[in-house]
Amino acid sequence: MSSSSPDxxxxxxxxxxxxxxxxxxxxxxxxxxxxxxxxxxxxxYVLLVMCGLFSLLVTVAILWVLSTEMxxxxxxxxxxxxxxxxxxxxxxxxxxxxxxxxxxxxxGTMLVTVIAMxxxxxxxxxxxxxxxxxxxxxxxxxxxxxxxxxxxxxxxVYGFFALTTITPILHWLHGGFGVYNATSAGIAVGILCLxxxxxxxxDALQAVPRALREAAYGLGGxxxxxxxxxxxxxxxxxxxxxxxxxxxxAFGETMIVALAAGSRPQVTMDPRNExxxxxxxxxxxxxxxxxxxxVTYYSMYAVAFTLFILTLTLTMIGNIVRKRFREAYE
Amino acid sequence: xxxxxxxxxxxxxxxxxxxxxxxxxxxxxxxxxMRFDATFRYVCVFTAxxxxxILVFLLAxxxxxxxxxxxxxxxxxxxxxxxxxxxxxxxxxGTIWVCxxxxxxxxxxxxxxxxxxxxxxxxxxxxxxxYSAIQLNISNLAGVPSVVYGILGLTAxxxxxxxxSQADKGGGFAYEIGVEHYDQFFSEGSRAILIPVPDASKPAxxxxxxxxxxxxxxxxxxxxxxxxxxPYPEDEDVLAYxxxxxxxxxxxxxxSWYYFRLPFGRGVLAGALTLMLVTLPVIIISTQESLxxxxxxxxxxxxxxxxxxxxxxxxxxxxxxxxxxxxxSILAMSRAIGETAPILIIAGILFIMNxxxxxxxxxxxxxxxxxxxxxxxxxxxxxxxxxxxxILLLILLSFNAIAVLIRHKMQKPLS
Numbered sequence: 205m206s207s208s209s210p211d212x213x214x215x216x217x218x219x220x221x222x223x224x225x226x227x228x229x230x231x232x233x234x235x236x237x238x239x240x241x242x243x244x245x246x247x248x249y250v251l252l253v254m255c256g257l258f259s260l261l262v263t264v265a266i267l268w269v270l271s272t273e274m275x276x277x278x279x280x281x282x283x284x285x286x287x288x289x290x291x292x293x294x295x296x297x298x299x300x301x302x303x304x305x306x307x308x309x310x311x312g313t314m315l316v317t318v319i320a321m322x323x324x325x326x327x328x329x330x331x332x333x334x335x336x337x338x339x340x341x342x343x344x345x346x347x348x349x350x351x352x353x354x355x356x357x358x359x360x361v362y363g364f365f366a367l368t369t370i371t372p373i374l375h376w377l378h379g380g381f382g383v384y385n386a387t388s389a390g391i392a393v394g395i396l397c398l399x400x401x402x403x404x405x406x407d408a409l410q411a412v413p414r415a416l417r418e419a420a421y422g423l424g425g426x427x428x429x430x431x432x433x434x435x436x437x438x439x440x441x442x443x444x445x446x447x448x449x450x451x452x453x454a455f456g457e458t459m460i461v462a463l464a465a466g467s468r469p470q471v472t473m474d475p476r477n478e479x480x481x482x483x484x485x486x487x488x489x490x491x492x493x494x495x496x497x498x499v500t501y502y503s504m505y506a507v508a509f510t511l512f513i514l515t516l517t518l519t520m521i522g523n524i525v526r527k528r529f530r531e532a533y534e
Numbered sequence: 535x536x537x538x539x540x541x542x543x544x545x546x547x548x549x550x551x552x553x554x555x556x557x558x559x560x561x562x563x564x565x566x567x568m569r570f571d572a573t574f575r576y577v578c579v580f581t582a583x584x585x586x587x588i589l590v591f592l593l594a595x596x597x598x599x600x601x602x603x604x605x606x607x608x609x610x611x612x613x614x615x616x617x618x619x620x621x622x623x624x625x626x627x628g629t630i631w632v633c634x635x636x637x638x639x640x641x642x643x644x645x646x647x648x649x650x651x652x653x654x655x656x657x658x659x660x661x662x663x664x665y666s667a668i669q670l671n672i673s674n675l676a677g678v679p680s681v682v683y684g685i686l687g688l689t690a691x692x693x694x695x696x697x698x699s700q701a702d703k704g705g706g707f708a709y710e711i712g713v714e715h716y717d718q719f720f721s722e723g724s725r726a727i728l729i730p731v732p733d734a735s736k737p738a739x740x741x742x743x744x745x746x747x748x749x750x751x752x753x754x755x756x757x758x759x760x761x762x763x764x765p766y767p768e769d770e771d772v773l774a775y776x777x778x779x780x781x782x783x784x785x786x787x788x789x790s791w792y793y794f795r796l797p798f799g800r801g802v803l804a805g806a807l808t809l810m811l812v813t814l815p816v817i818i819i820s821t822q823e824s825l826x827x828x829x830x831x832x833x834x835x836x837x838x839x840x841x842x843x844x845x846x847x848x849x850x851x852x853x854x855x856x857x858x859x860x861x862x863s864i865l866a867m868s869r870a871i872g873e874t875a876p877i878l879i880i881a882g883i884l885f886i887m888n889x890x891x892x893x894x895x896x897x898x899x900x901x902x903x904x905x906x907x908x909x910x911x912x913x914x915x916x917x918x919x920x921x922x923x924x925i926l927l928l929i930l931l932s933f934n935a936i937a938v939l940i941r942h943k944m945q946k947p948l949s
Contacts, residue, residue, distance in 0.1 A: 511681075
């Protein structure tokens with residue numbers, strides 16, 4: 205390949221001789237048998253298929269592990285399905301009055317997610333519109349790396365930021381916030397989800413064909429008209445799927461809520477309260493002593509299963525929305 | 535403008551269609567649209583600058599808290615209970631072990647899957663069904679919270695589905711190599727005496743005359759067993775290897791560097807395998823993208839020269855996709871370095887004073903150590919947590935810089 209490129213150095217005599225030697229050598233070497241080559245091709249293919257099946261195996265393993273361990277959980281005398289799905293009290297660590305009402309944890313997760321999305325969705329979408337439709341090249345050159353860095357910061361750093369910076373600020377603004385509260389965690393999760401929303405929405409906006417934009421400008425539309433009335437509706441499926449993926453991400457976010465949201469599961473709408481999310485409970489369990497295989501240990505799997513089903517549903521709906529409801533223009 | 539007639543009562547929606555003259559209302563409308571556009575632009579600039587401000591604020595707050603606690607001790611010390619002497623060394627080596635192992639495991643599988651999906655067209659209906667299943671599965675796996683992978687790893691790697699559970703009850707592992715167990719006695723002369731034990735699940739050794747015993751430097755010694763009725767020896771040399779016949783022992787294990795066991799337990803290997811599950815979808819997706827970017831003319835040219843499909847991939851496609859694959863892999867690894875939740879589930883919060891010495895050793899990683907410090911109430915620990923975060927961010931930043939460098943230097947236009 206390289207010898208055919210136009211700017212390659214003119215071959216000297218020595219180069220030519222070496223090349224000739226190499227060709228002679230190749231011609232002199234015995235031809236490899238076709239059977240060996242075919243066997244190698246087939247072997248490689250089988251190897252690749254096995255690697256490909258590994259990812260399917262992972263999904264099967266997740267489903268199998270979570271469901272069998274959850275059956276273990278429900279086979280215990282202390283647990284009933286009605287209690288799990290009907291109660292709003294989650295107190296697995298109390299000795300005699302254990303209660304496994306998953307809604308207390310789901311409510312905590314929802315509260316954090318709502319706060320996070322109230323920050324991430326508008327900020328992310330508007331930033332994406334700006335990046336895609338308005339921003340001059342120089343501003344893009346600053347904004348894109350900033351978002352990439354924000355996306356690359358480990359979540360434990362955001363958790364630390366929430367605990368040591370956001371919470372004191374909230375406390376200074378309003379005295380009612382506790383040391384651990386849902387708002388602080390929610391804001392940090394929102395910052396974490398912002399790059400996800402922004403880059404996925406921007407991809408969707410960029411995928412809208414140029415012709416649509418030019419038609420909108422040609423009809424006398426301003427940039428605002430073109431972007432809000434034409435391009436955003438055209439890219440709506442991609443934007444919604446970005447939103448759903450961000451919500452799934454916020455559901456599964458662990459270290460921020462473990463550090464900043466506290467560990468008191470309760471059903472509350474007050475963002476100043478201490479709450480516990482599904483992921484926060486798992487961290488609490490893992491940080492403690494996991495050696496006793498009792499019902500509390502298996503409750504971790506039940507929570508994980510609930511979380512897995514919720515995020516998987518959101519991700520799948522997101523993928524379906526992006527594929528099925530895409531407005532195809534070409 | 536003033537000559538324009540007053541607007542008729544026509545619907546607003548179709549006002550721009552047709553050559554009808556612009557009415558005053560329409561012009562006023564366009565003026566307000568212009569104003570609206572300008573306002574929206576300001577909103578956009580403001581919103582976009584928010585994300586920059588957040589990043590600046592985040593970094594500033596970490597630096598303000600962390601810079602005072604940065605010291606050589608923080609990098610090279612052990613996680614002592616005193617924050618002034620505490621350091622990250624075991625966590626740093628834990629991160630290196632786990633992430634290197636994770637890269638070794640993930641890269642071949644991930645790149646192979648991407649090659650399968652991108653370079654080999656399905657030849658039967660079943661194959662194409664399987665391809666789409668794998669593809670859908672990967673995009674779904676990418677959305678699974680990492681803490682769920684931690685839970686999976688806890689059952690699949692740490693406990694191995696309980697397949698070896700009968701041995702677990704004795705506190706040992708079903709299958710071990712590279713380990714020697716000893717029962718350690720302390721003699722009347724306060725010397726350690728080691729009695730080799732063939733099987734970790736055996737009950738504690740009862741001292742008896744003539745048993746095989748070693749001193750602490752692995753020299754064979756003769757043990758002198760006495761009962762309470764026997765005369766107590768006075769000589770120091772005899773006392774050094776004298777045991778009462780009911781002395782109690784403690785179990786010791788000496789593990790060599792190749793120590794291996796089933797189930798894996800809470801060791802480095804289980805952590806690396808769990809991180810593998812987390813990073814696998816990321817690596818597959820990024821490799822697929824860089825393979826897709828290789829122009830098909832290159833493949834067609836190689837095929838036309840008589841190369842087999844695998845020869846095309848190995849000699850043509852992969853070499854031209856290497857910069858993209860490396861960039862994606864480095865970014866995936868930097869994600870693995872920062873991943874805390876699955877490691878927390880696998881390793882738990884332990885007090886670890888040593889860097890890992892074998893694949894099954896207990897370990898901790900940098901983000902986990904930072905989490906441990908950050909979750910304590912004392913401000914001093916928050917200070918060293920911030921210092922640890924600075925070190926972690928510097929490592930991640932250098933990874934990202936390498937990725938960017940590769941992207942810029944090695945990527946040549948291929949078509």
